[in-house]
Amino acid sequence: MVDGRRPSQTLAAASSFFNGERLTMARQLAGLKKSHLASAIEMSPASVTAWESGTKQPNRATVAKLALALRVEPQFFSGGPPPRVNRPHFRSLRSTPQIAQDEAEAYGRFVAEIAGMLENAVEFPESLLPDLPVDADERSMTPEEAAQEARDFFGVPPGPVQHVIRLVERAGVVVVFSEPGVAAIDAYSLHTGARPIIVLNPVKDxxxxxxxxxxxxxxxxxxxxxxxxxxxxxxxxxxRFASELLMPAEQIAPFLPSSTAGRAWNQLADLKEHWGVSLAALLFRARALGVMGDVSYRNAMVRMSQNGWRRAEPGRISTLEMPSMLARAREVLADSGIGDSDFLSGSGLSAELYAIAASRVPYSPEAI
Known part of the structure; x- marks a missing residue:
C-alpha cells in the first residue's frame, strides 16, 4: 500500500557534497577500471582514486563529465553511502574476472537501494529466513538436514515446491534478473543490511x-x-541443499530408475515434469542416493550428450518462473500516479537499470 511519501525523499538532495563511495558504485556498475574512467574524462587515475577515497572532491564540471561517462545524473553522487552488502556467492570465483565480480556486487547495491526506496512507499513481506549454518565439516548439520528444516520453516507440503521464486519472495528475498553487463555470470546471491537478494541469469532460459x-x-x-x-x-x-529442497530423498528415491534401460527415459521425463527439475538433476540425484550406480550414471550422461541435452533438454514447460516483488511495487506506484521519473527524481539512479531490476521478465531491449 502506498503511504504517500515520495520514494526519493530517502536520498539527500543534490548539493555540493560529493560521495566517493557512490562514484565507486557507479564506476563498477559501468564495468570500468579506474584507468578506463580516467581516460574517458581525460583525467588521471590518481584523481579518480582520490575522489573515490574522499581525499579530494571534483569540481562541478568534472562531476558532469563523470555523470555522462557513467550514465547517471549528477545528483547521484550527492546521495548517502551505498547499501552495505556481503560478498556475493558466485559459482566459481576463479572463472569470474574481478571486474565482473565488482560489477555484480555493485548491481547488488543498486538493487538494495532501489528496494529500500520502494519499501518506503510500498509494503513488502517481512524479511524472514531460517538461520541454518552449515560449516565445512558439517559437524552440527548437513545440507540435507538444512533443506528439510527449510521446507518445514516455509510450510512446504510433501511433494514438489510449486513455485520456488514465490517461496523465497514470500520470505522477503528480493529476486531480480541481472543487468546486461554481468549476464555471463551464473545466478548469485548476497546478504544486505536490509534483506537478501538473489540475482538470476537472464540468458539461462x-x-x-x-x-x-x-x-x-x-x-x-x-x-x-x-x-x-x-x-x-x-x-x-x-x-545438495537444492536437491533435497526440490527432491526430498524419502519422497523421490522409490521412483528413480536404477538405469536408463527400457522405459527409464520416459519415467525420467515424467519425474522431470512432476518435480520441476532437469533430467541432469534427476540423474545426479539417483546416483547420489545410491539408486543408480556409477556405470549407469556415466552411460546416461553419454546419452544426454549425444542427444544434445547437456545444452538444452526437452521439456513441456517453456515459461520461466518470474519475480514479482519489485515489479508489483513499481506497478502499484504507477497506478498511484508515480511514474519511474517521479520515483527516481532526485536520486540520480539509472532509469534503465531500475526498469531491469523491477521487471517481471529477463532483460531485453524491448522490455526497457
Missing part, C-alpha cells in the same frame, strides 16, 4: 534449471552467511 538455481542460492543464504564465497565445499553444499 530454462524453467527447470532456473528453479534449481534459486534453490541453490537460497541454500547459500540460509547456510553460508559467514562462509567464504566461491569455495568448492560451499558450492557442493548448496547443490
Amino acid at each position: 530454462d524453467y527447470y534449471r532456473q528453479r534449481f538455481d534459486v534453490a541453490h542460492e537460497l541454500g547459500h543464504l540460509v547456510m553460508h552467511q559467514d562462509a567464504e564465497p566461491g569455495g568448492k565445499i560451499a558450492e557442493e553444499q548448496a547443490n
Whole structure:
C-alpha cells in the first residue's frame, strides 16, 4: 500500500557534497577500471582514486563529465553511502574476472537501494529466513538436514515446491534478473543490511534449471552467511541443499530408475515434469542416493550428450518462473500516479537499470 511519501525523499538532495563511495558504485556498475574512467574524462587515475577515497572532491564540471561517462545524473553522487552488502556467492570465483565480480556486487547495491526506496512507499513481506549454518565439516548439520528444516520453516507440503521464486519472495528475498553487463555470470546471491537478494541469469532460459538455481542460492543464504564465497565445499553444499529442497530423498528415491534401460527415459521425463527439475538433476540425484550406480550414471550422461541435452533438454514447460516483488511495487506506484521519473527524481539512479531490476521478465531491449 502506498503511504504517500515520495520514494526519493530517502536520498539527500543534490548539493555540493560529493560521495566517493557512490562514484565507486557507479564506476563498477559501468564495468570500468579506474584507468578506463580516467581516460574517458581525460583525467588521471590518481584523481579518480582520490575522489573515490574522499581525499579530494571534483569540481562541478568534472562531476558532469563523470555523470555522462557513467550514465547517471549528477545528483547521484550527492546521495548517502551505498547499501552495505556481503560478498556475493558466485559459482566459481576463479572463472569470474574481478571486474565482473565488482560489477555484480555493485548491481547488488543498486538493487538494495532501489528496494529500500520502494519499501518506503510500498509494503513488502517481512524479511524472514531460517538461520541454518552449515560449516565445512558439517559437524552440527548437513545440507540435507538444512533443506528439510527449510521446507518445514516455509510450510512446504510433501511433494514438489510449486513455485520456488514465490517461496523465497514470500520470505522477503528480493529476486531480480541481472543487468546486461554481468549476464555471463551464473545466478548469485548476497546478504544486505536490509534483506537478501538473489540475482538470476537472464540468458539461462530454462524453467527447470532456473528453479534449481534459486534453490541453490537460497541454500547459500540460509547456510553460508559467514562462509567464504566461491569455495568448492560451499558450492557442493548448496547443490545438495537444492536437491533435497526440490527432491526430498524419502519422497523421490522409490521412483528413480536404477538405469536408463527400457522405459527409464520416459519415467525420467515424467519425474522431470512432476518435480520441476532437469533430467541432469534427476540423474545426479539417483546416483547420489545410491539408486543408480556409477556405470549407469556415466552411460546416461553419454546419452544426454549425444542427444544434445547437456545444452538444452526437452521439456513441456517453456515459461520461466518470474519475480514479482519489485515489479508489483513499481506497478502499484504507477497506478498511484508515480511514474519511474517521479520515483527516481532526485536520486540520480539509472532509469534503465531500475526498469531491469523491477521487471517481471529477463532483460531485453524491448522490455526497457
